[in-house]
Amino acid sequence: DAGVTQSPTHLIKTRGQQVTLRCSPKSGHDTVSWYQQALGQGPQFIFQYYEEEERQRGNFPDRFSGHQFPNYSSELNVNALLLGDSALYLCASKTVSPGGYTFGSGTRLTVV
Amino acid sequence: AQRVTQPEKLLSVFKGAPVELKCNYSYSGSPELFWYVQYSRQRLQLLLRHISRESIKGFTADLNKGETSFHLKKPFAQEEDSAMYYCVPEAGGGNKLTFGTGTQLKVEL
Numbered sequence: 159d160a161g162v163t164q165s166p167t168h169l170i171k172t173r174g175q176q177v178t179l180r181c182s183p184k185s186g187h188d189t190v191s192w193y194q195q196a197l198g199q200g201p202q203f204i205f206q207y208y209e210e211e212e213r214q215r216g217n218f219p220d221r222f223s224g225h226q227f228p229n230y231s232s233e234l235n236v237n238a239l240l241l242g243d244s245a246l247y248l249c250a251s252k253t254v255s256p257g258g259y260t261f262g263s264g265t266r267l268t269v270v
Numbered sequence: 271a272q273r274v275t276q277p278e279k280l281l282s283v284f285k286g287a288p289v290e291l292k293c294n295y296s297y298s299g300s301p302e303l304f305w306y307v308q309y310s311r312q313r314l315q316l317l318l319r320h321i322s323r324e325s326i327k328g329f330t331a332d333l334n335k336g337e338t339s340f341h342l343k344k345p346f347a348q349e350e351d352s353a354m355y356y357c358v359p360e361a362g363g364g365n366k367l368t369f370g371t372g373t374q375l376k377v378e379l
Binding site: 191193198199200201202203206213214216249250256257258259260261262264265 | 302306313314315316319321335349356360361365366367368369372373
């Protein structure tokens with residue numbers, strides 16, 4: 159089992175551009191959450207998807223949007239990129255039952 | 271407001287010494303509590319979950335609801351314990367995790 163896989167691993171974008179990050183959850187997991195981790199900080203919750211719907215959202219602007227597909231994989235989209243969006247973006251998955259999340263290795267986004 | 275406080279940003283101990291990583295939380299309801307760990311150049315991973323009362327890699331954590339604390343302990347630190355540790359409440363229903371800034375544990379020889 160490959161666990162949670164994220165792509166790409168690294169990405170460089172210019173201010174104002176749009177970006178799409180991808181995540182495949184661990185086999186058997188149906189709930190996907192996205193986190194933003196700035197340098198030296200703990201991960202911050204962006205949103206969670208379950209049954210192809212956004213179930214909960216953190217304190218992030220509407221420029222951040224997502225999607226979950228029928229196979230449970232997920233995308234994170236960020237529009238009108240700002241320099242401050244530079245961070246490690248983590249995807250985490252779990253089943254709907256109580257229990258811990260499994261994290262991916264993340265996508266390192268640099269906005270220049 | 272939901273908040274996690276890990277007062278030590280960096281904790282250095284010698285190999286074989288006891289370790290205690292402190293965690294206090296402020297959370298409405300009854301969150302489920304976890305410790306996650308990130309070893310150098312590896313992904314975040316679940317270390318332990320309070321409800322299962324397991325001991326993983328020699329670590330245990332006691333939930334004190336009165337003090338709203340969930341400190342992580344190990345009687346004898348090993349070099350391979352050097353890592354970043356996060357105390358993480360999870361909102362009821364399997365929703366979002368709230369991370370603090372974490373504690374970097376450094377075990378010195």
